[in-house]
Amino acid sequence: MSRRSPRVPLTPKEGWLSDGRQVLRFRPTHGERTYQRLEITSGELLPGEAVSLLKNRREISRDEALKLWGEKRKAGWVPCSPLW
Template identity: 60%
Template sequence: MRTPVLARFRRVADAQAWAEERLGPAPKKPTWAELELSPQEGWISDGRQVLHFNPVRYSRYSQALELTTGELIPGQAPLLKYRKEIRRDEAIKLWAKKLRSGWQVCTPQWTPPQPLGSGN
């Protein structure tokens, strides 16, 4: 019978070091300062595609934003590709990743539709 992984170690720190060696470091947890900021609506674009972040649920335990993706077509109305609800921490990571890759904050590009799950 095999010994469970945690039983092989005398200290939790040793087990964590073993796991990080094999799996890489644990993801960084957001600080309270990051969590306490209420989510804001935001628009970001690379000149062709646009992402719209819209808060739909905010409480201490449940924070979500609706992500709407659209494509700008010269001389026409924007083509809305898809909408989905994502957790706040995922939205923060996506926003930062897009900014690092050259996307820029922009003005609203369309009138946002009703949030998902609004029943309208």
């Protein structure tokens, strides 16, 4: 899973990251070639619960999303399967 793609796709796709307790969902909302936005939803995994606790939702630019993804990966977060 730690294999990195050499290029960033032109059209963003949904992606998930987790540090084992917290989760981030990256979901495209606007996809024009010159203006791309992603919705970032954060949640928390609760022990013994089947459903994650959703904490925050915001929309950011593609560039900001790429920066956030990179920062989280450097901090040890790993891609995961969808959790909600």
